[in-house]
Amino acid sequence: MDQQAMRNFESMCIQNEAPFCVAACPLHVDVRGMNKAIQSGDLAGAAAIYRKSVPFPEFLSRVCNAPCENTCRLAEIGEGISIRAIENALITTCPAPVSSQRLPQKKQTVAVMGDTLDCLTAAHDLRRKGYNVVMFSQAAAGLTQSNRIPDAADFELIMDRLLALGVKVEPESQPGSLDRDRFSAFYFASESFESEINPETRMTNQEGVFSGGAAQEQWVESMADGRRAAISIDRFIQRVSLTASREKEGVYHSKLFTSLVDIAPSKSMLKNQPKAAMDSVIAEADRCILCECMECAKACEYIRYYNGSPRDYIRQIYNNLSICTGLRQKNRMINSCAVCGQCEAICPEGLPFQQVIQTARETMVETRKMPPSAFAFALDDLAFSNSDRFKLTRAPAGADHCKKAFFPGCQLPASSPAVTERLFDWLNVNLAEPVGLMLRCCGAIAEWAGDQDAMQDSMNDLRADWQALGEPELILSCPTCQKMINAYLPQIRTVSIWQYLAQHDSFAGIADQIPDQIFAIHDPCSAGLQPETRELVRTLAEKTGLKISELPYNGETATCCSYGGNMWNSNPELSRATVASRISDAPEDYLTYCAMCRDFFRKGGKSSWHLLDLLFNREEMMAGTAPQAPDYSQRHENRWRIKRNLLERVWNETMSDKEILSGYTLIISEAVRKQMEERMILVEDLKLILKQALESGVYMTNQQTGTHLAHATPSVVTYWVEYIPRGSEIEIVNAYSHRMFIKETP
């Protein structure tokens, strides 16, 4: 990702856009910040926010025509916030702090001709920038009354403030000619100058001569003119561009999106109350919804987890990728996203944040900066699925080729081997011709890990296997497999199992056997771009008679269960939080059509079902309580077992695979097994270590507890297993691992 790409992505996130009230204020008073301060009880802080943007707050807070109020989003559903009344109450209640700030001092002098509000503002701002300011005004010199500021007391207060700042006053109102020797620039009251004025810079067609344009009593607009001119005069004197980067000065259109969906209409507490009690003012500020976008964060636990917006994250990711020496502190953040694309579907601007994450991961792999442990366990799972322990490519028994082959993916067989077998049998019975089989991983795990080479290797292997079968149509049960194969092997004709199952009449009414309840449908994230599959699943569920309801964030904006992007591997804590958030969306049992969604929800304690459970494993659903999800070791064993079963049953072949540790049974308590799951240690890892210890006799014993301890490094991880041998049984007491390599020398 180069800097330009980063900026393009960053600019699509509108979270940092100004609230509408702020963009509509010519002086950009931070109304949201002010109301937020009131909401947190900091009235003085709120007043300080107003004073920071407004030169003469006592005056403006009383007379401002408040263009901000017309843009308040709350006005669309009820009454907008009475912003000016809040400001006035704050300024009246909280006195200005005594300023001890020393002004910068510049040598140039600016002439301000007149005493309109824009002149007074220009004088104020220029003086604060350090220029010497001389005001030419009869009224300012005390010779006449101001006919510009209606209340003499107001004018006096403003002049006191300017004189205290060091503004000088001279009585002539109009010098005959511009004294360019004495003055570096000139500001003229808005109505005194008739020549053309550039609205962006307020410079007239005379070099160094500036003027306002707002009409009398357009108070805040007049102030903005004076302020804009003061900025231009400063730039003019400094000899820098008068026009660069001024797009967001004055009133502009904000791109911010703020949803009003969950906001109840309310009425102003301050309308027509000239002297409101502070309680009402606070109640009014409390109504402010502090406009922001964060639509993605409402849906995505990952975005919430890192306490920022995609805009912040994009910059952090770019910086992380650019680090040459030092710690890349955002690696984990980059590797924790589910890369599901939900945020893009929700984002009002369609920011494809998952693309930024995906590119970052690929860059990390290419530049060898990907932490080896980030996705190691998931990549090992891919390797297992594509090894002899699971991988199988077979035409129907007695045939070399087939026109259709079932491709259940890696996780349906891992979590529901019996359902997978029954589905395969169903296809063979109900389809016109015999169906072949491809057991393996589609490569999604490698893609999520940013490892394009590994993904491509897996795809090439898949293509070769498919070709060996005679290029059959692949019947897919996993939406992720479908997404991957369609993206990388478009020459393969794919069809989802739902296409066949939904047309079949034998499932009509079968849900009558299920206890009467409603199931909330959860769309897997990879089905977000598969409207046909989503439709078929609902058609079939209804056909069975199942009563279903819809969850928030379904369909195109579907929520990932945390399997996507290998989040479960790289950030288990976030994975648990993601699951907890999703399963709290509805009290009903969930119904889905992705094995991992079902299992992650079950792990989180939610009774969840795969639609295939209803079709092929009704006994469990009839019992009413979902069983526990298999752990990682069982998921391996289930895959190995289904391959062995099908080879024997369908093809009459015996699997040559040998048991790693024959002659011994491992006894593992539930508590130890749970800890192994958290530490991502498999039973087969333990068997490898024990086998080596039993064969070599190299292990340790604890003379106090009687336990043994063995360790080995089968590939890159060193596993330690503490155990108690009891004849042919071995009781596992503890298991842990590390990746650091220990050089053992006698």
Add this chain to the structure above:
Amino acid sequence: MMAQYVDENDFQGWHCAKCDSDLELKEVVVSYMEGSFPVELPVCKVCGQVFIPESLAIRKMNEIEREMEDK
């Protein structure tokens, strides 16, 4: 200075089964990615078999691994 993460209490009672020998703290080289450094660990006095206590593996070693991965 050589890192010391294990003290006598951490390997009390442990004994090398193969050599029937006690353990002693000794310098061992550990490596990860492109880095390696010496650390004092309990090893069998005879064959050099190393003992890593669980607490060391799941805390300090894990922490150092992560730091080295992010370098």
